[in-house]
Amino acid sequence: MIERWLVVAYLAVCVIVGILASRRVLGSADEYWVAGRRVGAWVNALAILAALASGGSLVGVVGLAYRDGIPATLALFAGAVLGFPLATILVAAPLRRLGRFTITDFLVFRYPHPVVRGLVPSLIVVSLTVYMVSQMKAAGITAEALLGMDYRTAITWATVVFVLYVSFGGMVAVTVTDVLQGALLFLLMGATAVVLAVTAGSPFAALGEATAATPAFGQLPAGSSAYLGYFLIWATAIPVIPHIVMRVATAKDAASARLSLNLATAGYGVMILAAILIIAPVGVLEFPGLADPDEVFLRVVGEHFPPLLRGLAVAAVLAAVMSTTDAFLLAVSSAVTHDLLGGVLGRRSPRTQAIVRLVTTWIVGAAALVWAWSPPELLTRFYTAGVGLLSAGLFVPVVLGLWWRRANRAGGVWALVVGSGAYVGLLVFGGALPFPVEPIVAALPLSLAAMVWCGLRGRPDGPEVEEAVARLHRD
Amino acid sequence: MNGFKGRGTGFLPMPPRERRALVGLVLFSTAAFLPVFGRIELGGVAVFGWFMAALLVGSPLVLLALLRAERMAKRRGSR
Numbered sequence: 001m002i003e004r005w006l007v008v009a010y011l012a013v014c015v016i017v018g019i020l021a022s023r024r025v026l027g028s029a030d031e032y033w034v035a036g037r038r039v040g041a042w043v044n045a046l047a048i049l050a051a052l053a054s055g056g057s058l059v060g061v062v063g064l065a066y067r068d069g070i071p072a073t074l075a076l077f078a079g080a081v082l083g084f085p086l087a088t089i090l091v092a093a094p095l096r097r098l099g100r101f102t103i104t105d106f107l108v109f110r111y112p113h114p115v116v117r118g119l120v121p122s123l124i125v126v127s128l129t130v131y132m133v134s135q136m137k138a139a140g141i142t143a144e145a146l147l148g149m150d151y152r153t154a155i156t157w158a159t160v161v162f163v164l165y166v167s168f169g170g171m172v173a174v175t176v177t178d179v180l181q182g183a184l185l186f187l188l189m190g191a192t193a194v195v196l197a198v199t200a201g202s203p204f205a206a207l208g209e210a211t212a213a214t215p216a217f218g219q220l221p222a223g224s225s226a227y228l229g230y231f232l233i234w235a236t237a238i239p240v241i242p243h244i245v246m247r248v249a250t251a252k253d254a255a256s257a258r259l260s261l262n263l264a265t266a267g268y269g270v271m272i273l274a275a276i277l278i279i280a281p282v283g284v285l286e287f288p289g290l291a292d293p294d295e296v297f298l299r300v301v302g303e304h305f306p307p308l309l310r311g312l313a314v315a316a317v318l319a320a321v322m323s324t325t326d327a328f329l330l331a332v333s334s335a336v337t338h339d340l341l342g343g344v345l346g347r348r349s350p351r352t353q354a355i356v357r358l359v360t361t362w363i364v365g366a367a368a369l370v371w372a373w374s375p376p377e378l379l380t381r382f383y384t385a386g387v388g389l390l391s392a393g394l395f396v397p398v399v400l401g402l403w404w405r406r407a408n409r410a411g412g413v414w415a416l417v418v419g420s421g422a423y424v425g426l427l428v429f430g431g432a433l434p435f436p437v438e439p440i441v442a443a444l445p446l447s448l449a450a451m452v453w454c455g456l457r458g459r460p461d462g463p464e465v466e467e468a469v470a471r472l473h474r475d
Numbered sequence: 476m477n478g479f480k481g482r483g484t485g486f487l488p489m490p491p492r493e494r495r496a497l498v499g500l501v502l503f504s505t506a507a508f509l510p511v512f513g514r515i516e517l518g519g520v521a522v523f524g525w526f527m528a529a530l531l532v533g534s535p536l537v538l539l540a541l542l543r544a545e546r547m548a549k550r551r552g553s554r
Contacts, residue, residue, distance in 0.1 A: 078531045082534050259542055262542065
């Protein structure tokens with residue numbers, strides 16, 4: 001019973017934060033989307049950690065290691081972590097200096113074309129909705145396993161709560177709740193790893209036993225190159241993924257944005273390493289042959305912790321889910337109301353804009369909820385496929401658009417279309433090819449080839465565009 | 476190797492420290508994917524896995540050190 005009260009208290013705090021924040025944000029787009037650009041480095045770092053450490057990171061990481069082994073799982077998460085230094089060096093400072101809200105803002109600034117205006121927000125809506133659905137599944141199976149709640153009831157309540165605080169509180173509410181959620185997550189993952197390590201007598205005792213009992217657990221999956229795809233997807237997604245770009249925009253300045261990205265990643269790396277090397281081996285030893293690998297983390301917590309800590313575990317998984325999903329919901333909502341409808345809404349009153357933002361957020365949340373009632377299997381693979389679409393379409397146009405002088409409008413448009421088109425084509429029809437191809441491994445070079453071809457053969461954008469881009473690189 | 480250096484190459488200039496960190500991280504990651512590291516094991520885990528673990532913890536630390544060095548250099552420059 002105490003578990004349920006802990007979760008109810010946690011959800012109530014989130015709603016109160018949303019209501020309090022609404023007083024500040026509803027009248028201003030700047031406050032609503034990027035919290036007035038006043039967030040300090042440490043607060044932003046905790047919020048980024050929480051946004052990054054999704055239900056997938058908490059529930060999915062252990063499940064993936066259980067099923068695909070340690071090296072392949074480390075490849076996926078090392079890719080995500082490598083993405084942050086790439087973001088720091090390649091995009092964070094210039095995007096912060098641009099002073100806008102979203103990744104679409106930059107791409108439209110760099111490649112002003114109707115295809116960019118329409119396709120980029122559409123890709124964001126599709127891929128982040130896929131991600132949200134997988135997060136909701138994590139919340140549902142957690143509540144089902146540890147609280148004995150019905151799956152659909154649990155995700156419906158969780159969705160109502162996060163849609164409520166995001167729609168009313170915007171980025172301010174997302175930041176405050178994410179800081180709480182980040183701290184809770186870090187504590188739970190750390191405490192679980194420490195307790196398991198102390199029980200086993202050493203941090204790596206279970207790892208040694210698990211790899212001896214199941215050698216495949218320590219090896220790369222035979223005949224599969226999926227881990228290379230995982231790595232590439234995440235390394236190239238982080239510099240362009242909308243919710244991280246929005247967090248960069250909330251920072252006080254470019255230096256603070258760069259510092260917060262790497263502080264967050266350092267914490268995230270330690271957390272993920274503890275999950276893969278300490279928690280997953282215990283799952284392999286104690287719960288062999290599970291049909292749904294995503295249950296492993298919850299089984300381990302259920303087996304080793306008393307009810308109070310199990311309640312905290314549910315709250316932490318909900319925190320992980322909500323801190324990522326709220327950021328995505330805000331990003332999807334911004335893709336619709338700011339990127340797609342911005343031209344029309346810009347001429348309306350602030351009150352009308354606020355109402356449209358609110359309604360859009362509820363519609364997106366409801367659509368994701370309906371999909372999440374019949375969720376797909378294996379969280380991490382599912383949402384990684386969604387994120388791959390963003391990497392394939394956006395990485396080359398964003399990075400070369402910032403750094404390559406020859407990048408031009410035609411190159412940006414074609415790199416976007418070819419990258420995302422090739423990714424979707426290979427994801428859907430790749431099985432029919434006579435040899436296996438990871439969609440991202442083919443889509444990124446094709447996107448790059450389209451950009452380079454147009455840049456070298458086409459007309460340059462002109463000195464005024466070059467000067468505007470060069471200004472983004474100056475302090 | 477000087478692809479990022481300047482106008483002649485078509486790329487906007489990048490601070491040398493950042494260029495070195497970028498090249499180092501990319502080379503380390505590429506080396507980790509050499510097939511040989513997937514076959515050799517250390518402590519029951521493929522060496523590839525240990526490379527990824529090092530990247531997981533090491534890459535943010537490299538960048539934090541780089542940002543600190545840049546901050547110090549800026550302070551020295553402003554004095």
